[in-house]
Amino acid sequence: MHLTRLALTNFRNYTHLELNLAPGLTLLQGNNACGKTNLLEAVFYLATARSPHAGAERELLRWGASEEPIPFARVEAQVERRNGTQTNLEIVLLQAGEEKGHQTESVEAHKTSGRMSKRIKVNGVPKRALDLLGQLNAVLFLPEDLDLxxxxxxxxxxxxxxxxxxxxxxxxxxxxxxxxxxxxxxxxxxxxxxxxxxxxxxxxxxxxxxxxxxxxxxxxxxxxxxxxxxxxxxxxxxxxxxxxxxxxxxxxxxxxxxxxxxxxxxxxxxxxxxxxxxxxxxxxxxxxxxxxxxxxxxxxxxxxxxxxxxxxxxxxxxxxxxxxxxYASRGQGRTIALSLKLAEVALMRAETEEEPVLLLDDVMSELDAPRRAALSQTVMDASQALITATDLEDFTPELLTRAKILRVCEGRVLSEDTGGPQIPVS
Ligand SMILES: Nc1ncnc2c1ncn2[C@@H]1O[C@H](COP(=O)(O)OP(=O)(O)OP(=O)(O)O)[C@@H](O)[C@H]1O
Ligand SMILES: [Mg+2]
The missing domain is CATH 1.20.1050.90 (RecF/RecN/SMC, N-terminal domain)
Structure with missing residues (x-):
């Protein structure tokens, strides 16, 4: 399966993003703190209805958005399965009380209460979080996988x-x-x-x-x-x-x-x-x-x-x-974590008869050459992989020639830098 579209509103540092995505490899390259991890987090959030990073869902709401009359964050994506079926997935996080049109609490109370309600839709139909699971299969690779x-x-x-x-x-x-x-x-x-x-x-x-x-x-x-x-x-x-x-x-x-x-x-x-x-x-x-x-x-x-x-x-x-x-050294620990994640990809493929979407956040730079080669191979076999990096030198030349490169910059995603002016992807 793969995502054909991702749209974000007030999600982390994205005020508004509309991104068309292709199957295969997409490299999201950008400096520190520009929104690469946030973008992968949004995709994983749609797959699991849970954030891998946020302690509280309130953290997902863009900071400035809580000043708006109706503070909400929205993540939406279009998923295409192997057989061509399209599914639209959407999660809206609403500051508690907003759904009743300010009738339950004062605006000031909304800003400070911190409670969020979650609205999930699959193909426009309201669903429970449990019904979202399985609509999008994703495997996330993070440097923190070492915690496993x-x-x-x-x-x-x-x-x-x-x-x-x-x-x-x-x-x-x-x-x-x-x-x-x-x-x-x-x-x-x-x-x-x-x-x-x-x-x-x-x-x-x-x-x-x-x-x-x-x-x-x-x-x-x-x-x-x-x-x-x-x-x-x-x-x-x-x-x-x-x-x-x-x-x-x-x-x-x-x-x-x-x-x-x-x-x-x-x-x-x-x-x-x-x-x-x-x-x-x-x-x-x-x-x-x-x-x-x-x-x-x-x-x-x-x-x-x-x-x-x-x-x-x-x-x-x-x-x-x-x-x-x-007793393991950190390098051994990292290899065990990578083995687990590669096994997870194979497990998901076998159990769901679909290729999961791979999300790799800054992991290549942590690996030595043989491990990087093994991961690159899995990535190249994937139906879709979204990979973040600050530096393109972390990637094998083969991977770079196959990938579409997008630049992430201050909560915006720009098309491949061809030397001319950068064009927002819509
Ligand atoms: N709720 C939020 N509202 C607005 N901005 C936020 C919110 N949560 C986090 N941010 C900011 O979003 C920015 C981008 O974070 P992100 O983790 O995506 O960066 P990154 O591109 O992955 O950087 P790095 O290369 O350092 O990993 C950070 O400056 C972070 O402080
Ligand atoms: Mg990051």
Missing amino acids: VFGSPGDRRRYLDTTLAQIDPRYGRALSRYNQVLEQRNSLLREFHERPFKPAELEIWDQHLVTEGAYIIGRRAETVERYNQLTAEIHPRLTGGAEYLALVYQPSVGLAAGRAVEPALGPGDLPAGRASAVAPRFAQQLASMRSRELGAGLTLVGPHRDDLRFLVDRSPEMTHAMDAIT
């Missing part, structure tokens, strides 16, 4: 969730319901000291937690196995045969109490995708944790406490494997 290896378990769970929600709508729904149930269950557990309740009250939440959680665990296990099959080829290729990588899924369900690190369920131990086999173990573990959970006022077991480990070794037998999270 050295960051927190939460970073790794978020990564798996973002990938899976794009390829499996049921996963997105299960995750959203799981998080709702988890929140309700946690608030009930917190209340226990003030208002002791009967176990039956908790059991209703437990059932939902187990149903949704078992699907999430099964799907994560299955996906990690797929990653392993893919990285078995990708990782040695990236390292010239010097290193092999194994991913180990560590579901919190099945772990003996207090042994948070050791995987009780190894990757081969969990029947992939078979939630029915996970559910009884999850339910049993919740039951055995009951008094500890009441004491802690918190749900102590479930996919919200899963993790992923990376083992690397010089031989494919993995007999002397080291735990990358603890």
